[in-house]
Amino acid sequence: MVDINKLVDTKSSTQSKEVFWDQEVYDREIKNIFGRSWLFLTHECMLEKKGDFITTKMAEDSVIVTRHTDGSLKAFVNSCTHRGNSICTADSGNTKSFVCNYHGWVFSTDGKLVDVPLREKCYHDELDRDSLSLKTIRVESYRGFVFGCFDETAPSLEDFLGDWGWYLDTWMVGAGEGAELVGPPMKSILKCNWKVPTENFVGDGYHVGWTHASALHVLGGELGGLAGNQAEMPFDELGIQVTTRHGHGFGVIDNAAIAIHAKRDEYAKYMEETIPKVAENLGEPRAKLFNGHWNCSTFPNCSFLYGTNIFKVWHPRGPHEIEVWSWVIVHKDMSDEGKREVVKQAARSFGTAGTLESDDGDNMVQSTQVNRGSYTREGAMNSTMGQGYEGEHPDYPGIVGSSFIGETSYRGFYRFYQEMMSADSWDDIRANDEHWADCFPNKNYWKDRIAAKAAEAEGE
Amino acid sequence: MHNTEAKERVSSELHYELSQHYYQEATLLQNGEFNTWIETFVAKDLHYWMPVTERRYSKDKRPEPTPYDMAIYNDDYDEVKDRVARLLTGAVWMEDPRSTVRYLITNIEAFHTDKDDEFVVRSNFVVYRHRGQLEHSEHVGCRQDLIRKVGNGFQLVRRKVSLDARVTEDKNLYIFF
Numbered sequence: 001m002v003d004i005n006k007l008v009d010t011k012s013s014t015q016s017k018e019v020f021w022d023q024e025v026y027d028r029e030i031k032n033i034f035g036r037s038w039l040f041l042t043h044e045c046m047l048e049k050k051g052d053f054i055t056t057k058m059a060e061d062s063v064i065v066t067r068h069t070d071g072s073l074k075a076f077v078n079s080c081t082h083r084g085n086s087i088c089t090a091d092s093g094n095t096k097s098f099v100c101n102y103h104g105w106v107f108s109t110d111g112k113l114v115d116v117p118l119r120e121k122c123y124h125d126e127l128d129r130d131s132l133s134l135k136t137i138r139v140e141s142y143r144g145f146v147f148g149c150f151d152e153t154a155p156s157l158e159d160f161l162g163d164w165g166w167y168l169d170t171w172m173v174g175a176g177e178g179a180e181l182v183g184p185p186m187k188s189i190l191k192c193n194w195k196v197p198t199e200n201f202v203g204d205g206y207h208v209g210w211t212h213a214s215a216l217h218v219l220g221g222e223l224g225g226l227a228g229n230q231a232e233m234p235f236d237e238l239g240i241q242v243t244t245r246h247g248h249g250f251g252v253i254d255n256a257a258i259a260i261h262a263k264r265d266e267y268a269k270y271m272e273e274t275i276p277k278v279a280e281n282l283g284e285p286r287a288k289l290f291n292g293h294w295n296c297s298t299f300p301n302c303s304f305l306y307g308t309n310i311f312k313v314w315h316p317r318g319p320h321e322i323e324v325w326s327w328v329i330v331h332k333d334m335s336d337e338g339k340r341e342v343v344k345q346a347a348r349s350f351g352t353a354g355t356l357e358s359d360d361g362d363n364m365v366q367s368t369q370v371n372r373g374s375y376t377r378e379g380a381m382n383s384t385m386g387q388g389y390e391g392e393h394p395d396y397p398g399i400v401g402s403s404f405i406g407e408t409s410y411r412g413f414y415r416f417y418q419e420m421m422s423a424d425s426w427d428d429i430r431a432n433d434e435h436w437a438d439c440f441p442n443k444n445y446w447k448d449r450i451a452a453k454a455a456e457a458e459g460e
Numbered sequence: 461m462h463n464t465e466a467k468e469r470v471s472s473e474l475h476y477e478l479s480q481h482y483y484q485e486a487t488l489l490q491n492g493e494f495n496t497w498i499e500t501f502v503a504k505d506l507h508y509w510m511p512v513t514e515r516r517y518s519k520d521k522r523p524e525p526t527p528y529d530m531a532i533y534n535d536d537y538d539e540v541k542d543r544v545a546r547l548l549t550g551a552v553w554m555e556d557p558r559s560t561v562r563y564l565i566t567n568i569e570a571f572h573t574d575k576d577d578e579f580v581v582r583s584n585f586v587v588y589r590h591r592g593q594l595e596h597s598e599h600v601g602c603r604q605d606l607i608r609k610v611g612n613g614f615q616l617v618r619r620k621v622s623l624d625a626r627v628t629e630d631k632n633l634y635i636f637f
Contacts, residue, residue: 091514091626184514184530188628214551218542227551262542323627328530344534352532353510353633355546361631362554 004028008418010439013387013407014380015414020193021371025421026319033300033420034059038140038147038160040302040313041065041075043181043327045144046092051109054092057315057323058148059301063137064088064098065146066109073141075148076111076134087134091184111136143172144180153426163397164248164298170286171306175277177333181311182343185325186352192364194301194316195417197324199383200360201295201303201312203241203409205251206385211363215355222259239292239404241386242396243412245436247299250306251404256293257307260356261345266338270331285395297409299416304329309342310350310357320368326351383410391445392437399440402449415439464606464618466571466580478570478581478607481614486563489636494544497636498537503608503615506537510621510637532633533621543634554631559591561635567602577609578617587635597630599623603637 002024007016018025039058046054047067054065055078062078064087080087080100087100087107097114098107106115111134116127138149140157142165147157158165172178190197200207209216209229216227243249258264258271271291279287293307304311309329314322328346330339350357371377386406393400401408415436423429470478481501488497510533511525527534535543546552567584587599606618621637 089515090517090520093517093520095517182530184512186512186530186532186628187626188630188632190631211553214546214549217549217551218546262539340528343530347531347534348539352628353635355543355634358632358634359552359554365631 005422007421008414009380010411010415010418012380013384013411014382016380017371017377019195019417020368021319021377023319026316028421029300029316030059032423033417034150034316036149036151036154036420036426037300038149038154038157039300040298041139041146041148043144044073044141044146045180046183047073047146049094051094051096052092053088053095053098053109055088055090056325058137058150059316062086063148064111064134065139065148068110069108070110072110073139073146074110075137075139077137079134080105080107081113081132081134082116107134143168143178145172151426155426155430160246161248161298162246163244164246166397167242167250167286167289170278170282170289171329171331173282174290174331175274175281175333177331179329179331181327182330182339183327185327186347187326188324188352189317189321190324190361190364191321192368193319194314194322196364196367197312197314197322197360198297198301198303199410199413200364201305202249202297202413203243203251203295203407205239205241205253205295205404205406207360207363211359212356215349215359218355219260219262222256223253236403240393240396241390241401241404241406241408242398243401243409243415244398245416245433247413247416248297249398249409249412250294250296251406251409252289252292252294253404254288254292257291259293260305260308260349261342262348263341263345266335266341267345270334270338274331274333295404297413299413305350308349309346310354312350383407383414387411388442389445390440391442393446394450399437400446402445411439464573464578464580466573468572470570470572470579474579475568475570478579478614479568481607482565482568482581482583485616486565490561490563492547492558494547494636498541498544500613501616502537502540503610503617504537505617506535506540507618508533508535508540508616508621509619510534510623510633513622513626515626540636543636554591557592559589562588564588570607573606579607579609581605581607585637587637589630589635599628599630599633599635599637600625601637 002018002022007019041056042054042065050067050069052067056063063075064078065075068074078086078088082105085100085102087098104117108114113129113132140147142157209226213227216224239252239254241251258267261267275287275291278290295305297303301314311327311329313325316322328343330342349355386401390399390401390408485501509527510531512530564586565583570579570581573580582604584602590596601623604620607614608617
């Protein structure tokens with residue numbers, strides 16, 4: 001029997017290998033994590049006109065998201081209230097209503113049952129249509145990015161993002177126009193646990209130089225120096241890592257936003273023009289982030305690379321498989337030519353045939369499948385890199401680690417994972433709001449480090 | 461970019477030559493001779509394209525994807541050459557030990573175009589990939605090519621790869637189709 005309350009040890013920064021394998025753990029995740037968190041659905045730019053719809057997934061549940069006739073966003077479970085058939089099989093489109101293929105029940109774009117065939121003759125006008133609406137899902141959007149939540153007691157999307165929203169604004173607001181997503185998404189199956197890619201994107205600067213050595217060699221440029229994880233690189237000075245209250249986190253490589261893009265004339269011009277505007281709009285700390293390359297995960301299963309601009313959701317399909325969906329982020333105020341360049345380059349590096357993404361597949365799958373062996377999956381996985389070299393920062397909210405190569409964001413992700421897995425409700429989680437960062441005990445890390453730097457600069 | 465009109469079918473002699481070219485191409489790719497492929501079988505003005513095609517209702521009037529839209533491959537010659545170069549760095553861990561890839565190329569139909577030395581060629585494919593001990597995948601689809609006669613052989617000028625599956629059941633599509 002797996003002890004759900006002991007999957008993660010936040011003191012020793014280790015996690016049981018069962019988190020990648022065990023069915024009972026997975027079942028609890030579906031209930032406690034995917035049933036309670038805000039999950040990414042789509043971007044509003046894909047639902048501009050009344051009647052526009054997309055189909056997507058929230059974990060293993062199929063859902064429809066629409067722009068209803070009153071202009072509001074609606075989301076509901078893609079399953080007929082008669083005999084349960086899926087009512088929509090297209091990826092996207094525009095419609096007045098959804099008609100179930102089985103017996104022809106008709107639902108409007110807000111999920112209400114508006115008509116059934118032979119209502120008078122065979123239901124004798126006795127069917128209570130009002131009680132047979134599709135199951136609705138809470139839907140909220142942040143800067144145009146649309147999320148859904150099954151839990152009525154969950155905080156608002158904005159509160160769920162918390163400090164992470166402050167970071168997201170760096171590019172979701174940016175110079176003012178913000179960003180949108182380009183689809184249709186690429187989709188593929190990967191036989192791994194959903195947490196392996198999520199943790200990889202949230203906090204794994206370490207693997208880049210080794211796993212992606214081949215692509216970095218061919219690419220050269222700013223990140224070419226990372227190939228092989230050369231010891232002489234001043235990693236502590238090249239960026240930071242951040243984790244937040246609800247598990248969202250990221251790592252930043254300074255001045256490297258566009259480094260993965262081999263062809264980037266338009267993008268480089270855009271960044272040069274836009275960084276001063278971001279500084280004016282949001283201040284210097286975020287202008288610096290705007291020019292950095294970010295690897296990120298929004299808890300639980302949405303990841304992206306800001307700069308490279310790939311945006312992914314890892315839909316779980318049982319403990320040992322996921323469906324990966326990939327879009328591209330573009331700044332709304334970019335030229336059309338610039339947007340096309342970004343879409344092409346992002347797909348080229350991190351799409352289904354990505355020159356970098358293709359390197360990662362084996363790592364994801366093997367870290368999962370190796371746990372088929374019962375002796376193999378006894379014991380724990382380690383994420384102690386840089387433990388103690390992290391704390392509260394004067395400029396950046398959350399807990400900030402000293403280098404983009406470290407495991408600060410792993411620690412923050414699994415800290416919140418354990419909190420959700422063992423909590424009975426959102427009230428339990430809220431009760432911990434003041435103390436969530438207690439497992440990062442080096443409270444003076446940044447104060448001391450900044451003072452030491454200042455003293456050093458004075459001495460010179 | 462991919463609208464070159466197919467005119468009448470080529471002669472059986474030309475059809476034979478083109479078929480042989482396709483089989484040779486498959487042999488090079490199966491044997492990992494990617495440099496020979498890119499240098500001799502591919503034209504410098506290449507466009508290599510694999511669009512992402514959504515599942516849409518038949519009443520949906522939106523246009524088909526163009527090379528300006530999301531695509532899994534949307535490469536010029538140098539970009540495909542860089543993909544080849546990556547495979548030959550010796551640092552692609554998942555290709556050591558090497559995986560095996562097998563191409564079944566069928567339904568080759570070849571047509572003349574407005575230009576004497578260029579042909580539209582359509583073909584179906586099944587690509588099987590095996591890796592490690594038990595890992596295997598298959599990819600089914602069709603290709604629409606523009607092929608140019610160069611000396612005694614042919615070079616690929618444009619290739620549109622259409623996959624039949626909406627969701628790729630494989631780790632990646634880092635395979636030259």
